[in-house]
Amino acid sequence: MSKFDNVKHRIPINEDNYSIRCNDDLCKKCQLCKKACTNIAGVLGTYNLEENGDNAVCINCGACINACPFNALKEVSNIDQVKEAINNPNKKVIFMTAPAVRISLGDAFGYPSGTNVQGQMVAAIRKLGADTVMDVTFGADLTIMEEASELLERINNGGTIPMFTSCCPGWVKYCEMYFPELLPNLSSCKSPISMQATMVKTYYAEKMRLDPKDLFVVAVAPCTAKKAEVKRPELWAGMKSQGLNGPDCDVSLTTRELAQMIKEANIDFNNIEPEHYDPFMGRGTGSGIIFGNTGGVMEAALRTAFFFAEGRDMRDDEMPEFWPVRGLGFLKEAEIKIAGKKLNVAVIHQMSEAQKIIKEIISGDRHYDFVEVMACQGGCAGGGGQIKILKKPLQEEAKINRNNAIYEIEKKSRIRFCHDNPEIKDIYFDFLDQPLSHRAHELLHTTFEDKSFEIKGKK
Numbered sequence: 001m002s003k004f005d006n007v008k009h010r011i012p013i014n015e016d017n018y019s020i021r022c023n024d025d026l027c028k029k030c031q032l033c034k035k036a037c038t039n040i041a042g043v044l045g046t047y048n049l050e051e052n053g054d055n056a057v058c059i060n061c062g063a064c065i066n067a068c069p070f071n072a073l074k075e076v077s078n079i080d081q082v083k084e085a086i087n088n089p090n091k092k093v094i095f096m097t098a099p100a101v102r103i104s105l106g107d108a109f110g111y112p113s114g115t116n117v118q119g120q121m122v123a124a125i126r127k128l129g130a131d132t133v134m135d136v137t138f139g140a141d142l143t144i145m146e147e148a149s150e151l152l153e154r155i156n157n158g159g160t161i162p163m164f165t166s167c168c169p170g171w172v173k174y175c176e177m178y179f180p181e182l183l184p185n186l187s188s189c190k191s192p193i194s195m196q197a198t199m200v201k202t203y204y205a206e207k208m209r210l211d212p213k214d215l216f217v218v219a220v221a222p223c224t225a226k227k228a229e230v231k232r233p234e235l236w237a238g239m240k241s242q243g244l245n246g247p248d249c250d251v252s253l254t255t256r257e258l259a260q261m262i263k264e265a266n267i268d269f270n271n272i273e274p275e276h277y278d279p280f281m282g283r284g285t286g287s288g289i290i291f292g293n294t295g296g297v298m299e300a301a302l303r304t305a306f307f308f309a310e311g312r313d314m315r316d317d318e319m320p321e322f323w324p325v326r327g328l329g330f331l332k333e334a335e336i337k338i339a340g341k342k343l344n345v346a347v348i349h350q351m352s353e354a355q356k357i358i359k360e361i362i363s364g365d366r367h368y369d370f371v372e373v374m375a376c377q378g379g380c381a382g383g384g385g386q387i388k389i390l391k392k393p394l395q396e397e398a399k400i401n402r403n404n405a406i407y408e409i410e411k412k413s414r415i416r417f418c419h420d421n422p423e424i425k426d427i428y429f430d431f432l433d434q435p436l437s438h439r440a441h442e443l444l445h446t447t448f449e450d451k452s453f454e455i456k457g458k459k
């Protein structure tokens, strides 16, 4: 008998799930979460509890939370841990907000969907008690420096191709469980949040003359899967490199949790004076911001790969080559020329759809050099930790508005290319040496594991 037999109306959830939980008192047995887990996450229906050791398989994506009309399903809350750190005089609390949070947070305060509330968000986080507020676009720029270099290295030196992006923890877990044969294809780059947290616990701590043990790093992400990602010990390289144990990123809050904290603290979000991110390691480029959209990582990585290979930035009239990777289609393909070589690239999102394309790549029916995969619908802009919109037409409208808002921010950004971020240049000059250096590998890259036992059960 399965321990989940008494909750057959809803998705099963393991007790140690780092991302999602259910309050069964609120559950109305509508089964919409099961539909989301099947049709969006592509997980429910792919495993048998009787055969896999009664393991509720999950990629932590939060699609079920977004589908639950009665708020029975929620993220595992990390708010108390954050408050405790803020109230601890010995801790310096550093918030880092991911690109897509700023275009969803406003939904919780009555703004039209897709409104960019970056300045108010930063001010509100300082009012909550953060000592420093950083933009994860900095980490995104760093990720691109490493990922574009890795792509060129694989292409020029006969490495494993296609290379798949690895900044989405939902996709990484899916790959580890369902497609372990593709693990050598996954970029070894850590996600922007994980890279930035590692740099905070090392480079930032060194520059600011702070003890990394006294730093408490809080990511705010549109994502419930980040809560599980930050628990992966293979990502704790910053602490480990200094003989310390513990995570580089201490906790990850969702956009919803941030909204809850702001409301509970009675901060007048709608009238707060906008503020800027902290300057040191706190700001990124336009290419970093588009990480929030499906296709954004691909576009940012190719812009920088172009620069590395050609020795010059892509001109505006060359940019339209990238347009096919924009938009909300489930499969977007483009052929891009870099240093005389044609690269076939693909962008896929929403795991249930993406896995169909991936199977065709494995079977040899499709050939690409570089593939971006995001687990959520529309990428992080439609992430499982964003402010919930339950009405279908409004959901569709929000998807489009959030997607457009991110490209609007990109258009207005002062610096567009990751490799032009002066602080990124400094961090390589002062600390990391060059992309893919020994130190960069030690701190910014990671490993993956075959986790197919989660589906099949341990032998």
Ligand code: SF4
Residues within 6 Å of the ligand: 011, 020, 036, 037, 041, 043, 044, 057, 058, 059, 060, 061, 062, 063, 064, 065
């Ligand atoms: S978080 Fe995603 S994979 Fe896990 S139960 Fe919910 S929908 Fe399914």
Ligand code: SF4
Residues within 6 Å of the ligand: 009, 010, 011, 022, 026, 027, 028, 029, 030, 031, 032, 033, 034, 067, 068, 069, 070, 071, 072, 073
């Ligand atoms: S969507 Fe929510 S209310 Fe409906 S069955 Fe699932 S947990 Fe229960």
Ligand code: SF4
Residues within 6 Å of the ligand: 060, 061, 167, 168, 169, 170, 171, 222, 223, 224, 225, 226, 374, 375, 376, 379, 380, 381, 382, 383, 384, 385
């Ligand atoms: S698409 Fe973005 S929000 Fe969704 S699981 Fe991946 S990283 Fe998280």
